[in-house]
Amino acid sequence: MRHPDSGGVCSEVRRIGGLSLRRNPLANKGCRAWVSPTLRGDIGWVKPTLLPDHIPMTQIKSLFATRLYHAQLSAHGAPIDPDEMEASCIAIANDDEAGQDWCEENGYAGYTSYASLDDLPYRFPIFKDLKKVLDKHVKTFAKDLAFDLGERKLKLDSLWINILPEGGIHTAHIHPHSVISGTTYVTMPEGASAIKFEDPRLAMMMAAPGRVKDAPEELRQFIYVEPAVGDVLLWESWLRHEVPMNMVEEDRVSVSFNYGWSD
Numbered sequence: 001m002r003h004p005d006s007g008g009v010c011s012e013v014r015r016i017g018g019l020s021l022r023r024n025p026l027a028n029k030g031c032r033a034w035v036s037p038t039l040r041g042d043i044g045w046v047k048p049t050l051l052p053d054h055i056p057m058t059q060i061k062s063l064f065a066t067r068l069y070h071a072q073l074s075a076h077g078a079p080i081d082p083d084e085m086e087a088s089c090i091a092i093a094n095d096d097e098a099g100q101d102w103c104e105e106n107g108y109a110g111y112t113s114y115a116s117l118d119d120l121p122y123r124f125p126i127f128k129d130l131k132k133v134l135d136k137h138v139k140t141f142a143k144d145l146a147f148d149l150g151e152r153k154l155k156l157d158s159l160w161i162n163i164l165p166e167g168g169i170h171t172a173h174i175h176p177h178s179v180i181s182g183t184t185y186v187t188m189p190e191g192a193s194a195i196k197f198e199d200p201r202l203a204m205m206m207a208a209p210g211r212v213k214d215a216p217e218e219l220r221q222f223i224y225v226e227p228a229v230g231d232v233l234l235w236e237s238w239l240r241h242e243v244p245m246n247m248v249e250e251d252r253v254s255v256s257f258n259y260g261w262s263d
């Protein structure tokens with residue numbers, strides 16, 4: 001039995017002696033004084049032994065968490081040489097005419113191999129190495145997410161290069177048909193765009209006030225992350241994100257990917 005003076009929360013209404021009573025919020029000593037909502041005065045003392053023992057201490061929890069995984073690629077498996085990765089991305093972009101055409105037709109500033117090359121890990125050894133490392137990161141993240149995958153595994157189903165020049169932007173989007181998505185960062189010039197994540201409940205917040213500038217990170221509605229070269233970020237694919245306009249002269253180069261729940 002919790003003693004009310006120990007800080008127990010006892011704000012519920014109770015029936016005592018035929019009356020509905022509520023705890024007197026002005027009582028000096030925890031929960032001892034109870035009042036009638038109509039009489040508005042102390043009408044009796046309740047022994048601590050009458051209080052239920054399931055009333056918890058005041059507590060505020062965070063529920064329905066949105067997890068964001070941020071690590072260095074080298075934390076799992078063999079390191080990926082960032083210079084070699086950068087040279088490979090640029091060489092592929094220069095050779096990929098289909099991809100260049102797609103970017104031009106779709107008004108995509110810069111280059112993406114998303115619509116043109118779907119087999120980078122099979123064509124280029126460095127992307128094969130990257131896939132091996134990413135598999136380990138995704139496995140770690142899936143464990144953190146407490147996914148019950150059963151007999152099936154999370155498997156890479158797409159991986160593509162992004163080259164974002166000055167003025168380039170990648171508007172807000174999700175990655176449908178996938179479970180975990182992410183990006184690894186190949187070239188991040190000083191001042192290059194961060195990645196911006198959006199609270200997935202934003203559409204439900206029509207009447208909610210904004211948050212103060214120094215709100216704790218988990219209570220903010222937008223989060224900006226500035227990864228470094230060689231970092232990997234992972235998130236659940238439903239999490240909306242964007243890359244704001246790249247304001248620096250140098251290209252921002254990254255490799256993004258999706259993992260699905262394979263049969």
Ligand SMILES: [Fe+2]
Pocket residue numbers: 173174175241256
């Ligand atoms: Fe994305």
